[in-house]
Amino acid sequence: MNRIYFDNASTSPLDPRVQDRMIDVMKNHYGNPSSIHFHGRHARSIIEDARKRIARTVKASIGEIFFTSSATESNNMILKNCVDYLGVTQIISAPTEHHCILHSMDYLRDKKGVNIVMLNVDSRGNIDYDQLSTILSSTSDKTLVSLMLGNNEIGTMLDLKLVSGICSNHDNVLLHTDSVQAMGKYNIDVNETPIAFLSGTAHKFHGPKGAGFFYMNDDNIIPPFIHGGAQERNMRAGTENVIGIAGMAEALEIAVTEQDSTITHITEIRERFIHRLLTEFEDIRINGNTEELYMHHVLSVSFPASPKADMLMFNLDISGISASSGSACSSGIENDSHVLIAIGHETERKTVRFSFSKYNSVEEADEVIEKLKSMTPVKPEFANAG
Numbered sequence: 377m378n379r380i381y382f383d384n385a386s387t388s389p390l391d392p393r394v395q396d397r398m399i400d401v402m403k404n405h406y407g408n409p410s411s412i413h414f415h416g417r418h419a420r421s422i423i424e425d426a427r428k429r430i431a432r433t434v435k436a437s438i439g440e441i442f443f444t445s446s447a448t449e450s451n452n453m454i455l456k457n458c459v460d461y462l463g464v465t466q467i468i469s470a471p472t473e474h475h476c477i478l479h480s481m482d483y484l485r486d487k488k489g490v491n492i493v494m495l496n497v498d499s500r501g502n503i504d505y506d507q508l509s510t511i512l513s514s515t516s517d518k519t520l521v522s523l524m525l526g527n528n529e530i531g532t533m534l535d536l537k538l539v540s541g542i543c544s545n546h547d548n549v550l551l552h553t554d555s556v557q558a559m560g561k562y563n564i565d566v567n568e569t570p571i572a573f574l575s576g577t578a579h580k581f582h583g584p585k586g587a588g589f590f591y592m593n594d595d596n597i598i599p600p601f602i603h604g605g606a607q608e609r610n611m612r613a614g615t616e617n618v619i620g621i622a623g624m625a626e627a628l629e630i631a632v633t634e635q636d637s638t639i640t641h642i643t644e645i646r647e648r649f650i651h652r653l654l655t656e657f658e659d660i661r662i663n664g665n666t667e668e669l670y671m672h673h674v675l676s677v678s679f680p681a682s683p684k685a686d687m688l689m690f691n692l693d694i695s696g697i698s699a700s701s702g703s704a705c706s707s708g709i710e711n712d713s714h715v716l717i718a719i720g721h722e723t724e725r726k727t728v729r730f731s732f733s734k735y736n737s738v739e740e741a742d743e744v745i746e747k748l749k750s751m752t753p754v755k756p757e758f759a760n761a762g
């Protein structure tokens with residue numbers, strides 16, 4: 377069976393060019409970057425070249441990019457050290473954020489007494505921008521606004537330029553954006569859209585797992601989260617993952633260079649998939665934005681209740697289709713995810729997130745559509761098609 381991988385928002389396959397780069401580093405540049413001899417200097421040069429390439433993609437200075445093991449580590453470092461060292465006493469966020477943000481805020485509320493404010497979101501997952509402006513205008517507390525650039529479950533994007541403008545009107549506000557899903561897929565310019573912190577991870581744009589980074593504006597310096605040696609200019613202790621960092625820089629540069637053609641390719645897959653879903657099946661709904669401010673590679677599909685609905689993910693898997701459920705399993709009871717709850721998704725319906733990459737095809741989308749016809753109600757005129 378040839379499997380179809382439609383779960384690229386979870387992780388993406390390694391680009392062969394990235395693999396080649398990593399193998400070269402693995403074989404030929406194995407020195408410790410902290411060593412001052414020949415091998416160490418070569419390893420160091422790879423890291424600094426990667427830093428330069430990543431900084432260029434987000435229009436940052438080289439000294440504002442720091443490497444970590446993941447965006448989860450980066451986000452934890454940013455939130456917790458903003459509280460501990462920059463005097464943040466209030467964090468404004470949204471209930472649709474990634475768990476690494478939500479759980480970090482839980483910790484900061486319970487252990488540090490930080491005031492956590494959750495913005496309202498509409499049925500598409502858009503935050504209430506007016507509410508954000510009102511809250512910031514009515515407080516003098518040092519505040520961190522932490523909002524993801526693109527939602528990993530439903531694909532709705534933040535109007536980062538608008539949020540940056542709102543935050544810039546207040547001297548006591550810092551802005552952080554978790555850009556994991558959008559990095560490499562959309563233009564990010566930290567000069568045009570000022571922010572204090574940004575986080576990303578390689579495996580979402582066809583790079584390796586275990587390599588992440590964050591941007592920190594020079595005006596808002598936080599200390600290390602992991603203590604030990606002087607690596608990463610005293611910002612993160614531990615011998616650097618030279619192989620992963622090299623792969624991450626290669627992957628991001630490729631993603632940015634090929635961004636326009638990738639968007640065109642994935643949009644063709646997405647539009648055909650949506651058209652056939654809405655045309656051929658009963659009561660299909662799309663979660664998240666569909667007209668503007670949405671990520672082209674993430675498609676959250678809400679299926680109607682039916683006798684086979686509870687087995688939808690299982691049936692997709694055994695049919696050779698890898699996708700993600702919009703639900704989480706707890707104690708054997710299937711419940712909607714926190715994101716679906718926040719947008720008011722009807723609990724009797726079942727959501728599947730299909731997410732695409734440059735390695736997918738329209739033919740794969742058609743094959744998934746045909747296989748779905750045995751799993752969810754089909755309109756009568758298409759019941760015997762295919």
